[in-house]
Amino acid sequence: MAVRLEMHVAGxxxxxxxxxxxxxxxxxxxxxxxxxxxxxxxxxxAIFAGLLGTEEHGFWRLGPAFAPGTQPPxxxxxxxxxxxxxxxxxxxxxxxxxxxxxxxGPREEAPQLIRIVEGLSGRVPMRSSLRMRFSYGRxxxxxxxxxxxxxxxxxxxxxxxxxxxxxxGKDLTTYSDFTVGPGDKxxxxxxxxxxxxxxxxxxxxxxxxxxxxxxxxEWVEQCTYHGPYREAVIRSxxxxxxxxxxxxxxxxxAPTTSLPEEIGxxxxxxxxxxxxxxxxxxxxxxxxxxxxxxxRAWREWLLxxxxxxxxxxxxxxxxxxxxxxxxxxxxxxxxxxGSTPVRVGNGAAGQLQLDVYGEVxxxxxxxxxxxxxxxxYASLLQLKLIQYLEHHWSEPDEGIWExxxxxxxxxxxxxxxxxxxxxxxxxxxxxxxxxxxxRWKELxxxxxxxxxxxxxxxxxxxxxxxxxxxxxxASLLLIPQxxxxxxxxxxxxxxIEAIQRELSTKDGFILRYPTSGDDAGVDGLAGDExxxxxxxxxxxxxxxxxxxxxxxxxLFERLLSLRNDLGLLAEEWDPVRGRxxxxxxxxxxxxxxxxxxxxxxxxxxxxx
Ligand SMILES: OC[C@H]1O[C@H](O[C@H]2O[C@H](CO)[C@@H](O)[C@H](O)[C@H]2O)[C@H](O)[C@@H](O)[C@@H]1O
Numbered sequence: 001m002a003v004r005l006e007m008h009v010a011g012x013x014x015x016x017x018x019x020x021x022x023x024x025x026x027x028x029x030x031x032x033x034x035x036x037x038x039x040x041x042x043x044x045x046a047i048f049a050g051l052l053g054t055e056e057h058g059f060w061r062l063g064p065a066f067a068p069g070t071q072p073p074x075x076x077x078x079x080x081x082x083x084x085x086x087x088x089x090x091x092x093x094x095x096x097x098x099x100x101x102x103x104x105g106p107r108e109e110a111p112q113l114i115r116i117v118e119g120l121s122g123r124v125p126m127r128s129s130l131r132m133r134f135s136y137g138r139x140x141x142x143x144x145x146x147x148x149x150x151x152x153x154x155x156x157x158x159x160x161x162x163x164x165x166x167x168x169g170k171d172l173t174t175y176s177d178f179t180v181g182p183g184d185k186x187x188x189x190x191x192x193x194x195x196x197x198x199x200x201x202x203x204x205x206x207x208x209x210x211x212x213x214x215x216x217x218e219w220v221e222q223c224t225y226h227g228p229y230r231e232a233v234i235r236s237x238x239x240x241x242x243x244x245x246x247x248x249x250x251x252x253x254a255p256t257t258s259l260p261e262e263i264g265x266x267x268x269x270x271x272x273x274x275x276x277x278x279x280x281x282x283x284x285x286x287x288x289x290x291x292x293x294x295x296r297a298w299r300e301w302l303l304x305x306x307x308x309x310x311x312x313x314x315x316x317x318x319x320x321x322x323x324x325x326x327x328x329x330x331x332x333x334x335x336x337x338g339s340t341p342v343r344v345g346n347g348a349a350g351q352l353q354l355d356v357y358g359e360v361x362x363x364x365x366x367x368x369x370x371x372x373x374x375x376x377y378a379s380l381l382q383l384k385l386i387q388y389l390e391h392h393w394s395e396p397d398e399g400i401w402e403x404x405x406x407x408x409x410x411x412x413x414x415x416x417x418x419x420x421x422x423x424x425x426x427x428x429x430x431x432x433x434x435x436x437x438x439r440w441k442e443l444x445x446x447x448x449x450x451x452x453x454x455x456x457x458x459x460x461x462x463x464x465x466x467x468x469x470x471x472x473x474a475s476l477l478l479i480p481q482x483x484x485x486x487x488x489x490x491x492x493x494x495x496i497e498a499i500q501r502e503l504s505t506k507d508g509f510i511l512r513y514p515t516s517g518d519d520a521g522v523d524g525l526a527g528d529e530x531x532x533x534x535x536x537x538x539x540x541x542x543x544x545x546x547x548x549x550x551x552x553x554x555l556f557e558r559l560l561s562l563r564n565d566l567g568l569l570a571e572e573w574d575p576v577r578g579r580x581x582x583x584x585x586x587x588x589x590x591x592x593x594x595x596x597x598x599x600x601x602x603x604x605x606x607x608x
Contacts, residue, residue: 009071010035010051010336013259013580014564017078017087018239019113021104022246025255026113027051027584028102030074032063032089039159039192040111042245042252042319043272047159049137052258052342053333057137062100062115062188064093065125065177075100080566083234084216085242086209087566096122098180105208106215106246110191110200114208117187119180128167128176128188132159136344138332140172146199150174158195162203163188224290225594227601232560235567236590237289240282243587249297250274250305250319251282254571254583260339261572261582265527268339270346271583273325274301275316276356277400280363282587285594287363287370295367302360303377310381310388315353315402316346325349351398352407355475357385358416358423358482365423368432379433386424386440393417393447399466400475401512405524409467411455412475415484418447422483448484452491461494465513471522472502473513474535477542487545496542503535505575508555510535530572530581533559537592544596544603556596569593 016027016035024044027036035051037060038044050059066072075089086103097120104113117126134141134154141154150161161167165176165186178186189203219241225233243252253275258268279298286294305321306313314323327347335342364378399410421444428435454467465473476495480487487493503511509531513522536559544552562580563569569589571582 009054013336013570013582013584014568016051016564016568016584017080017089017102017566018242018255018568018585019085019087019102019104020242020255021111022106022242022244024104024111025242026102026104027256028087028089030078030089031061031072032075032100033059033061033072034102034113035059036256037113038255038272039157042255045134045157046136047132047134047157049133049333051256052330052336053137055131056133057333058131058133060113060128060130060132060190062117062128063089063126064091064095064098065127078565080235080238081213082217083220083238084213085238086212086216090120091124093122093124096120096124096181098124098126101209103209103212105212110193112189112191112203112208114203114205115188116185116205116209117180119182119184121182123179123181125177125179126186128163128165129173130161130175130188130190131173132190136330136333136342138330143169143172143174149199151199153195156195158193158197160191160193160200161188162191222290225598225601227597229560229597229601232563232567233289233594233597235563236593237286237291239568239585239590240286240587241291241294243282243585244294244297245274245319248304248320249294249299249301250317250321251279251298251587252319253278253588254586256583257344258339258342259336259570259581259583261529262339262527263337263574263577263579263581264339265529266339266341267525267527267529268335268341268343269348269583270327270344271586272319273316273346273349274305274319276302276313277315277353277359278587278591280356280359281591283363284366285591287366287372288598289594292370292372295372299364299367299372299375299378303375303381306381310384313356313385313388314349315351315356316349323349347404348398348402351402352392352395353399353402354389354393354395354397354413355400355410355416357389358419361385361420361423362482365426368427368430374432379427382424382427383433383435386421386435386443389417389420390440390443393443394450401473401523403523405522408465408469408522409454410473410475411451411463411466412473412478414447414451414455415476415479415482418444418451418484419482421447451484456491460498461491462498463491463495465522471514472499474499474503474510474532474538475512477510477535477538480545481538481541487542493546496539496546500539505531507531507575508558509533509573509575510539530574532572533562533569533586533589534571534592536573537589537596540596541592541599544599549600549603552596553600556600559593559596 257270261267
């Protein structure tokens with residue numbers, strides 16, 4: 001029978017803090033429990049999967065001791081140390097106060113999760129409860145001692161625990177009970193190592209802490225944005241950097257799988273991969289805020305990943321460029337608050353999504369415009385993508401939202417195909433590439449005409465989700481932002497107003513598209529979902545672009561208020577339950593946050 005160890009249950013999504021080492025990431029709950037950690041990479045098996053199950057599936061709690069049968073207390077305060085990814089959680093207990101500092105140092109060697117306990121006042125009894133379960137909570141590893149170290153082994157993985165506290169094993173869990181007084185420090189470090197290798201080097205937690213703090217300080221100093229939303233922009237940039245897989249330059253969409261888009265629902269996906277779309281827009285935000293190294297690294301990643309025939313371009317890859325991302329279900333995990341299935345891998349990898357050509361080309365264009373050193377292969381890739389689009393832009397596809405229903409002629413896909421051709425024409429005109437300029441100008445005009453004829457409903461004065469449909473889609477908000485039509489075009493204004501009218505939630509945030517109505521089931525999925533945060537930021541952008549700047553600023557600031565206490569956003573917002581939903585933290589939410597902050601700052605629309 002399962003032994004109930006702690007009374008910890010997974011928190012709300014916004015209860016989590018992110019820490020990471022630019023190769024993987026962990027989520028730490030308010031009560032000091034690490035409920036999610038995949039080792040050694042973002043897309044590896046989790047050793048703590050309590051987030052998607054129970055304490056039986058692995059967790060590591062470190063905090064003040066508490067009475068049996070009660071819940072571990074939440075920290076009274078928590079914050080990142082300055083502009084870093086070092087988390088500090090503090091508890092005030094009847095016996096005194098204590099701080100736990102959690103971080104993962106950017107690394108060359110074994111991945112490490114480091115936790116340092118520091119007594120602040122009084123004498124505080126503490127407890128560490130470490131329950132590793134390999135293979136996403138399915139496997140109880142062998143745990144034994146090697147000299148002063150504790151090692152857990154199963155299959156290809158071993159995880160080593162080093163601490164200066166006494167430990168003991170009970171109920172297949174490693175415990176440590178100790179007391180800290182003012183100034184006392186106790187460390188705990190777990191390090192991953194391939195199990196066929198010998199023990200990893202002994203950790204140096206205090207040196208690692210200093211090096212990690214310095215790393216983040218230096219990184220943040222490069223930011224060129226100094227406007228009124230700097231705090232929110234910096235936290236978003238740090239989050240994007242934390243989602244970057246440093247060895248290759250790949251960027252994950254989020255470090256989690258299967259945090260549901262609807263609590264209890266089936267819309268649960270694995271985001272631990274590099275989508276060309278999400279990575280391209282991330283790159284654009286990084287470029288706009290002065291970060292060129294990441295942009296260069298991602299461009300290199302892109303050129304390696306898409307190597308081969310552009311006919312075989314995938315819309316997403318593994319973080320090192322892997323193509324096989326086969327989707328499967330982990331049936332032993334009960335899911336976040338009962339949301340099943342829990343999926344690993346992602347079947348969307350095999351879809352046709354024509355917008356991706358536009359997003360990639362736009363990112364390469366921005367790299368070019370901001371003076372990133374020219375790369376002949378990048379220009380060649382751009383030309384090859386257009387040669388492909390010439391023959392395929394008029395096909396139906398699965399679109400930006402990766403619908404699992406039938407393919408359609410999504411308007412946004414065609415608009416982004418136009419973007420791809422337009423930016424490539426500009427590249428040729430700048431003299432940095434050679435191509436059939438006149439033919440591609442005609443192609444650009446053909447796509448534009450097609451969209452305006454078939455994707456626009458003159459009766460309702462709005463563009464539509466797909467050709468022949470009466471439904472709306474918030475991706476149409478990108479039409480003026482991409483320069484497809486100017487913001488003062490009456491069709492653009494009509495579309496913005498229609499989306500605001502028909503796709504707003506009660507609290508004024510924006511849905512991607514209707515999940516019920518004439519076209520119910522466009523995405524081929526059961527259930528509903530929350531407001532999509534990226535679309536809500538796009539609405540703020542569009543309102544600013546059409547001169548409704550006060551409204552834009554108010555919407556933006558309401559969106560900022562949805563962030564958790566650490567400035568983090570998931571993919572969606574559930575307006576009924578008033579909580580964050582979907583994978584967390586999500587690049588696709590933090591990127592538009594940065595972009596809207598930059599736009600509002602440029603328009604002077606702040607401070608009211
Ligand atoms: O809605 C169904 C699809 O949901 C996921 O896709 C979403 O996340 C992607 C990564 O951020 C994003 O690029 C895409 O625009 C979103 O719709 C999921 O990954 C898909 O498998 C699923 O079909």
